[in-house]
Amino acid sequence: MNASLAAAASATSTGEAVQFWLLGTVAVIGALSTVLMKKAVHSALSLAGTMIVLAVFYLANGAYFLGIVQIVVYTGAIMMLFLFVVMLVGVTAADSLKETIKGQRWLAAGCGLGFGVLLIAGIGQASLRSYNGLGAANALHGGNVEGLANLIFTKYVFAFEITGALLITATVGAMLLTHRERTERAKTQRELSQERVRSSHLPPLPAPGVYARHNAVDIAGLLPDGTPSELTVMQTLRRRGQIRDVSGEALADLKALEQRSGERLGRGLADRAEASEEHAEEGEEVAK
Amino acid sequence: MSFPLLTATAALPAVGAIVTAAVPAGRRTAAKWTALLFSLGTLVLAGLVFARFEPGGDRYQLTESHPWIADFGVRYDLGVDGIGVALLGLTALLIPFVLLAGWHDADPLETHSSRWRPTQGFFALILMVEAMVILSFEATDVFLFYILFEAMLIPMYFLIGGFGDRAHAGSEENAAAQRSYAAVKFLLYNLAGGLIMLAAVIGLYVVAGSFSLSEIAEARANGSLEMAGSTEKWLFLGFFFAFAVKAPLWPLHTWLPNAMGEATTPVAVLITAVVDKVGTFAMLRYCLQLFPEASKWATPVILVLALVSIIYGALLAVGQRDIKRLIAYASISHFGFIVLGIFAMTSQGQSGATLYMVNHGISTAALMLVAGFLITRRGSRLIADYGGVQKVAPVLAGTFLIGGLATLSLPGLAPFVSEFLVLVGAFSAYPVVGIVATVGIVLAALYVLVLYQRTMTGPVRESVRAMPDLRVRELAVALPLIALLIFLGVFPKPVTDVVNPAVQHTMQDVQKKDPQPEVEAAK
Amino acid sequence: MNPVNYLYLAALLFTIGASGVLIRRNAIVVFMCIELMLNACNLALVSFSRMHGNLDGQILAFFTMVVAAAEVVVGLAIIVSLFRSRHSASVDDASLMKL
Amino acid sequence: MENLIALLVAAPLLGAAVLLCGGRRLDRSGHWIGTVLAAASFVVGAVLFTDMLGKGAEDRALHQKLFSWIPVEGFQADVAFQLDQLSMTFVLLITGVGTLIHIYSIGYMEHDERRRRFFGYLNLFLAAMLILVIADNYLLLYVGWEGVGLASYLLIGFWQHKPSAATAAKKAFLVNRVGDIGLSIAIMLMFTTFGTFAFGPVLEATGDTSEGKLTAIGLMLLLAACGKSAQVPLQSWLGDAMEGPTPVSALIHAATMVTAGVYLIVRSGAIFNAAPDAQLVVTIVGAVTLLFGAIVGCAKDDIKKALAGSTMSQIGYMILAAGLGPIGYVFAIMHLVTHGFFKAGLFLGAGSVMHGMNDEVDMRRYGGLRKYMPVTFVTFGLGYLAIIGFPGLSGFFSKDKIIEAAFAKGGTEGWILGSVALLGAAITAFYMTRVMLMTFFGEERWRHAATPSPDEPDVEPAAATGEPHPHESPKSMTIPMIVLAFGSVFAGGLFSVGDRFLHWLEPVTGHDHGHAPVSATTVTAATMVVLVIGVAVAWAMYGRKPVPAVAPRGSLLTRAARRDLLQDDFNHVVLVRGGEHLTRSLVYVDHTLVDGVVNGTAASMGGLSGRLRKLQNGYARSYAVSMFGGTAVLIAATLLMRAV
DSSP: OHHHHHHHHHSOOHHHHHHHHHHHHHHHHHHHHHHHOSBHHHHHHHHHHHHHHHHHHHHHTTOHHHHHHIIIIIIIIIHHHHHHHHHHHOTTOBOOOOOOSTTHHHHHHHHHHHHHHHHHHHHHHSOOOOOOOSHHHHHHTTSHHHHHHHHHHTTTHHHHHHHHHHHHHHHHHHHHHHOOOOSSOOOOHHHHHHHHHHSSOOSOOOOTTTTTTOOOTTBOOBOTTSOBOGGGSOHHHHHHTOOBOOHHHHHHHHHHHHHHHHHHHTOOHHHHHHHHHHHHHHHHHHHO | OOOOHHHHHHHHHHHHHHHHHHSOTTOHHHHHHHHHHHHHHHHHHHHHHHHHOOTTSOSSEEEEEEEEEGGGTEEEEEEEOHHHHHHHHHHHHHHHHHHHHTTTTTOOOTTSOTTOOHHHHHHHHHHHHHHHHHHHHHBOBHHHHHHHHHHTHHHHHHHHHHSBOSOOSSOHHHHHHHHHHHHHHHHHHHHHHHHHHHHHHHHHHHHHSOOBHHHHHHHHHHTSSOOOHHHHHHHHHHHHHHHHHHTTOTTSOTHHHHHHHHBOHHHHHIIIIIIHHHHHHHIIIIIHHHOHHHHHHHHHHHHHHHHHHHHHHHHHHHTOSBHHHHHHHHHHHHHHHHHHHHHHTSHHHHHHHHHHHHHHHHHHHHHHHHHHHHHHHHTOOBGGGOOOHHHHOHHHHHHHHHHHHHHTTOTTSHHHHHHHHHHHHHHHHOHHHHHHHHHHHHHHHHHHHHHHHHHHSSSOOGGGTTOOOOOHHHHHHHHHHHHHHHHHHHOOHHHHHHHHHHHHHHHHHTTOOOOOOHHHHHO | OOTHHHHHHHHHHHHHHHHHHHHOOBHHHHHHHHHHHHHHHHHHHHHHHHHHTSSHHHHHHHHHHHHHHHHHHHHHHHHHHHHHHHSOOBGGGOOOBOO | OHHHHHHHHHHHHHHHHHHHHSOGGGTTTHHHHHHHHHHHHHHHHHHHHHHHHTSOGGGOOEEEEEEEEEEETTEEEEEEEEEOHHHHHHHHHHHHHHHHHHHHHHHHTTTOTTHHHHHHHHHHHHHHHHHHHHBSBHHHHHHHHHHHHHHHHHHHTTSTTSHHHHHHHHHHHHHHHHHHHHHHHHHHHHHHHHSOOBHHHHHHGGGGSOHHHHHHHHHHHHHHHHHHTTOTTSOHHHHHGGGSOHHHHHIIIIISGGGHHHHHHHHTHHHHHTOHHHHHHHHHHHHHHHHHHHHHHHHOOBHHHHHHHHHHHHHHHHHHHHHTGGGTHHHHHHHHHHHHHHHHHHHHHHHHHHHHTTTOOBGGGOOOGGGTOHHHHHHHHHHHHHHHTOTTSHHHHHHHHHHHHHHHTOHHHHHHHHHHHHHHHHHHHHHHHHHHHHHHSSOOGGGTOOSOOTTOTTSOHHHHSSOOOOOOOOHHHHHHHHHHHHHHHHHHHHHHGGGHHHHHHHHHHOOOOOOOSSOHHHHHHHHHHHHHHHHHHHIIIIISSOOOSSOOOOOHHHHHHHTGGGHHHHIIIIIIIHHHHHHHHHHHHIIIIIHHHHHHHHHHHHHHHHHHHHHOOBOHHHHHHHHHHHHHHHHHHHHHHHHO
16 A cells, blocks of 8 residues: 555556546536535535545645645535534525626636636746655655654744644634623523513414425515514524515415316306405515 | 034034923923023024134034944035024024014913923924024035935924914814915925935935035046036936925925915924025035036026016015915015025125025014014904004014015115125126016015005004004014114124135135126226 | 646636635635635645655645634634624625725 | 214214104103204214315315125125215205204194104104215115115105005105116116226226216116106106105105205216216206196195195206206206205295194185284295295296206207206296195185095094184294295305305316307396296286185196196006006916916826725725736746746
């Protein structure tokens, strides 16, 4: 195993070539979908995919330690953190793809294209030496991990220590940034219960979506007359304006259902039509 | 080594500025007295300089020389010639009066907090300006001079922008806006000039390899420093532009009326009577001495600009409705005379110009400070708000009239001597220029007398009926200045004796001889 | 295959990431794009490490990861607190950096 | 003896300083201090005069150098005095008449709370005028020249609360300044030509330079003289100057200051002698002014302004005489002295009349005053006879000589000038008779017309109410009038008998008899004839029939003459209006153009930055684009550098 990996580090086998072209395509597609997906969750997942591919590439390049760390830290920790935040912010919140800054998209495209071309041209022009491979370097201290450890704790020990400091600072910083000072005493259980009893909502709040054949938290439950009830949706979502309104849809469905059943039962169509028109009007009003 | 008198003369007001600034907030009067004492001390030192200076001796006397920035050959070189002595004396003389006249101008208003210390700042800044101006008259190193030339803008900026004339028509915000406009305009104009001068200073160093005035002048004189004609012209223009802004010469003058109008009267006096003199002084010392050929090359244009300044400034003064702006335009006219005298390149013209700098300083100080007393009483700068003051405050009117008569160069008062010398000097070299400049004396009479007539004579206006006459402090400002005007008008010899040798040196620098009288030339 | 291709891939990913930063308005996605750029750099570093035959490049990539982790922590915290105050994660909403 | 010269000036100068700086504590004694110091100066003058009489004609000139005034390379101006016969004549006239007028003013200004100041100004005037006439160089003369201008300014505007007085004072100073341009250019020309401007060297060296230069100097001196002596075209200030108190009009605007121009021309005789063109212009100016002043004098109803017109005209005579060269110098000065007596007397008489008439100046509201103020009537009458040239009185001698000298100029010029002088004599007789008749004879028009004149709404409350009660003036006023009347009567004879005055001045001015085409007797006879005609016409118009209390419309000429022959209107339209427009447009130009360029630069900078600021839109993504684009450019540059 060691030998084959060492060989892979110094030269490119056909297998590696195949792997590169296959996974490279995946990585690029992942990157592009990170950029182009409307929903943040999708972007995050695409990015995670790209990162895993990159981890494989690290391994292929002889950076075993980094490959593993990439999976553990990046895909495992950082991307999960991203997902948490995405959830906090609102998982369904989709970007509108309409550009607001004039000419931004064109400029971005132009710059991106120019930059890419130039970068690739630069690499193409650069007189890159033939690859030495990491065999010797890895073997020096008895393995890739040992080699890295040797460097980290000797040559780069200060940088390493400083990154430690950086991490701690970042942790404290994050706590500070997200921390909210209490402006008043926290309510006790007793107080909360008393408050609840005094309020008009002693029973639990109605569940969202229950009357509307949807059960997502962001869809308001409909009252018997078809109007959505604000109470059924979380306060946070309400404030964000992330409530999806399906009342019109529901009413239309209801109407269709009634029509179908009416046809099948052969009831007076004229009455039904009148009733359905009324319903439709109501539905429109609600939609408005 | 002897006692560094020149450094001491400049350092004393600087120390005074620091001490004054450090006086605690509650001790306003102590700060004022401190500043006054330091300025009087400076006057004593300036008197010593005047006494120790030997008119017949070396060109630069009381010299001091220390290396400063060795890498560029910048030195702390001091030394005074007769022109420097005269202007140094003027500066040291005027500052006590300026301080005394501005005794209450920077008192904090009641709305200010008790920790607010404008008075200390005002007096300290004035002393700071004094220190810098004095040092700039003493510097014989181009770089040192340049630094001072620029540095004095900073305290001046704060003096103009921070301590406005309280007699402003209109709201407080409006006044503040006008003031800051004036201060910024002052700063931008002078900075622009200074920037161009900086380029020229660097250029001079590149060409000459030294910043020392005497070294360069000597090298120029003995031919070891050849300067290509176009190089010299460009360098000259760089220097001259800065000085013309400062002087100020038409058409670079528009900052002066704003600055003088918006600043308190003592600061206005400081601008026109002291700081602007650095510009004309520098023309005489740096432009003519370092670039004699270019100076001669540019003479026709500069003379025309000076003439335009004379006539234009006077005409605009006639058209002003604001007392302080009127005096500012009058000063522009007078600076035209000074430049005319300098660039006429005759002994009479240059002696006259130097004398003019001194006399103009005194006469403008007298007129402007008394005008300031008047303005403070009524709280307005508009001429139309006055009338009949003569009846209620005869001493004020009398001193104002004498200041005005000095401004219009009445024979018997000091400015006449200098103005006539300038005219004669200009006339003997360029007759037409002399004749056109003479028209300026009629216009001067016009603007002064119109001002006097509209403010002081006629029926007593209701708004001035209760106006008190000059108080003791104000008399202490006005009377010595008037006495000096009369003394120097009758007996200018002490000044001319000091100035004459220096002028002869300058004439040698530009290699010009006075035109011979026709009769003697014929013989 | 020439291992240089890894570099081309890194350049491509970097460019895509950069363009994403420019185009997207959702702060989280922008942040992800930044991560993508960092990863592209890491790939290049690892590839260089292989090219030169020593481990310094990998060390640098390692540090990049550490720093990126720290950055993500702080950055996401900023996004969250921004979101709290503005109820939005759009970078365009915070356009106060002008006169 | 030399050292006394400075004392001449010092006494009144001290008086001025003490009175003006002394403050209110001198209010009660100030007029005496002023008068005593003026008299002291006269005494010093008299002492010097007697001393001078004791010496030979050629070494009478005294010289005193006090100190070096402006020592500059190539330019020496000294404070030095020179007292020769010409100066001496002036010194005596100035201090003598000056002292008398000081005495007169004690009474005249009795009720003025600012009397001390008035005397201070009078002393200042005396000092300046003395400097003017005893200076030994043109620059010091210039000091005196402007000094009298200042004193005149202060005294004309003495009643500053009247806007008309303040304006008149300003006008007088300004017009004089125009003349001063001439004097300063003349001095500059002298400096460039001779290298000096002391009388001695300049006047001796006139032969060394070209006539063109001398003509230029002469014309410039003439310009100066025109300003100070109110000659056409700079005469307009004199009429307005009558706003000043009457003693001032008598001393400054009749007897002494206005004759300074004559002094200047006579003093510079050597220059004019060598520049005939300049002399011709001088005579023309004199002749024109002579007629101008006389015509104006005929039309004025204000007694002081009528006298002012007369002054202008009489100085025209002197200038005319001075322009004739050596033929006329002596007579110019002689007429100057006699004129000093009778015109000062006339003005003092007018002042006395006004004093008794509640400061009324309109002659149409006088009439029949001879009964009420006999002393004034007699002294005024003697002055009147002197000025019209009644045989035996001083005006007769001096004016007659000038007319003779004009004819003696020879050629067509001589005839023209002589005729003009004769015509002037006739008009003089006319307008002076008119003044006399309107004031002292005829019906008592003041009895019915006791309303204030419209020009002076705010003189004294007393003037505005009630009928005036004409009365004789106090002794302090009548005595100077009597003394001056003596002068008017006898001075001419005293000077002319045995050509005393001629011999006295000849060493300084030189003399030439010229070639008279007609005999002296003929001229005298002609003068008598025109004199009678003038008086007769005046009698016919103002003596035989009553004078209307309100001025009739009059002919076109009369109306023009009332307005100073439209000179003021011309000045107003061309100079004042034009100047106002010029300054106003220049203020505009300064604000919009000169300042506009600067502010425009600032504004365009601001505009540019405003545009650039839009790039700074606050969107982080926009900034990112620029960063990204910048990086791309950097890479491109790097690659390019490597490729090259």
